Amino acid sequence: MAPADDGYRAEVLRSIDELPPGAWERLTPADDPMWSRGVFTALERGRVGPAGYAYLTLRQEDDVVAVLPLCLFRDLMLDRIVGPHERRLLTPLRRLAPRLLRVPMLFCGHLLGQGHLLADRPLDAPAGRVLVDAVLDFARRERLGTVVFKDFAAPDLGPLRAPLSAAGFFLAPGLPDTELALTARTFDDYLTALPAKPRRNARAKIRRFRAHPDLRIEVLADYTHLLPQLLGLYRQVMDRADQTLDVLDHAFLTALAGADDPSSRLVVCLEGERAVGFLLCLFAGTGATGARIGLDYRLNHDAAIYHNLHYAAVRLAMAAGCRHIRFAQTAYEPKVEMGCALVEQWHAMTHLRTLPRAVLRRLLPAALAAARADALGPHHRAPNHPGKRSSHAAR
Numbered sequence: 001m002a003p004a005d006d007g008y009r010a011e012v013l014r015s016i017d018e019l020p021p022g023a024w025e026r027l028t029p030a031d032d033p034m035w036s037r038g039v040f041t042a043l044e045r046g047r048v049g050p051a052g053y054a055y056l057t058l059r060q061e062d063d064v065v066a067v068l069p070l071c072l073f074r075d076l077m078l079d080r081i082v083g084p085h086e087r088r089l090l091t092p093l094r095r096l097a098p099r100l101l102r103v104p105m106l107f108c109g110h111l112l113g114q115g116h117l118l119a120d121r122p123l124d125a126p127a128g129r130v131l132v133d134a135v136l137d138f139a140r141r142e143r144l145g146t147v148v149f150k151d152f153a154a155p156d157l158g159p160l161r162a163p164l165s166a167a168g169f170f171l172a173p174g175l176p177d178t179e180l181a182l183t184a185r186t187f188d189d190y191l192t193a194l195p196a197k198p199r200r201n202a203r204a205k206i207r208r209f210r211a212h213p214d215l216r217i218e219v220l221a222d223y224t225h226l227l228p229q230l231l232g233l234y235r236q237v238m239d240r241a242d243q244t245l246d247v248l249d250h251a252f253l254t255a256l257a258g259a260d261d262p263s264s265r266l267v268v269c270l271e272g273e274r275a276v277g278f279l280l281c282l283f284a285g286t287g288a289t290g291a292r293i294g295l296d297y298r299l300n301h302d303a304a305i306y307h308n309l310h311y312a313a314v315r316l317a318m319a320a321g322c323r324h325i326r327f328a329q330t331a332y333e334p335k336v337e338m339g340c341a342l343v344e345q346w347h348a349m350t351h352l353r354t355l356p357r358a359v360l361r362r363l364l365p366a367a368l369a370a371a372r373a374d375a376l377g378p379h380h381r382a383p384n385h386p387g388k389r390s391s392h393a394a395r
Contacts, residue, residue: 016040019067033263033284036263042253042256048111056068066119070108074104139352147169148347149164154384169349179325179327180339202338209303209308214271233276235294236295269308276298277300306331326343
């Protein structure tokens with residue numbers, strides 16, 4: 001437990017189940033399903049990537065006023081988190097001295113979604129200092145040299161900017177999220193409101209799918225029986241991914257696949273009884289997320305399975321009364337064509353030692369900006385610094 005500062009103290013818990021009853025539900029964003037207790041419980045049960053999880057709690061007297069989830073990577077391979085150009089540059093090093101690419105790293109926030117500091121009110125200066133000092137103390141105890149506040153939108157970093165800067169953290173651009181505002185009354189109204197070319201393309205892709213009468217899309221609450229097939233489809237996507245920080249496994253999906261959980265639904269494309277594509281969808285309040293996708297690339301292009309899974313997810317979110325749906329940080333061109341806005345995100349990072357910190361400060365922002373530009377392609381634009389006004393700042 002960290003020393004007190006103006007009545008604040010920090011404590012690290014090793015499971016979400018150790019939090020006081022009701023604290024998680026009170027602090028998490030009501031309309032972001034990625035922050036449901038079920039997702040974090042599934043992460044703890046699975047072997048998605050980190051060596052372990054923890055929850056830094058900030059208390060004032062007996063009240064939990066903030067929670068920051070932590071992901072511990074003992075030997076993260078650096079070439080898993082950079083873009084394809086940087087990965088090619090690192091290939092000789094991976095072949096000759098792979099241990100040099102193993103980076104002990106502490107991620108703060110959410111491994112799978114947008115980062116948040118969960119708090120019941122804006123943190124004052126003493127609270128921010130206690131929290132940042134506690135993060136660095138924990139990293140030292142766990143011998144994790146690199147510390148990253150991962151994928152935070154500018155407003156979420158705001159209350160922490162001063163203590164982060166004082167502690168030697170610097171900012172680097174992350175990949176943006178994609179968010180579709182669901183303002184149309186029906187799916188047909190949504191299509192009609194698209195610009196002419198995206199509207200024609202969407203309708204053509206729907207016709208392409210309908211030209212395959214052996215394919216159908218269903219929405220399942222209990223999809224446990226399909227998990228072996230889903231993991232195979234998911235691996236096809238991950239084999240083509242530029243970055244593989246997290247890879248979902250059987251235990252994680254099993255924890256979300258129960259029929260009694262209304263927050264999880266599987267949009268699945270079936271050929272007979274065989275799954276050939278899926279989009280895992282999560283719901284909370286007025287928000288939805290298309291969390292992860294799997295595809296049979298043998299059929300995907302001809303039948304436009306990718307697009308039609310997303311259209312089905314939009315229909316499902318509309319039927320559930322959602323006001324927005326988010327999708328993953330990949331395949332920006334089709335998502336922008338669907339009408340998604342880009343939600344800028346940032347990393348705040350440092351190293352516990354002075355020399356590696358200086359090297360990271362010099363190299364990482366440029367490398368991550370280049371990876372971002374490669375991923376966005378024609379939709380690339382320089383992100384606004386968190387200190388500047390942004391059109392997405394209120395998202």
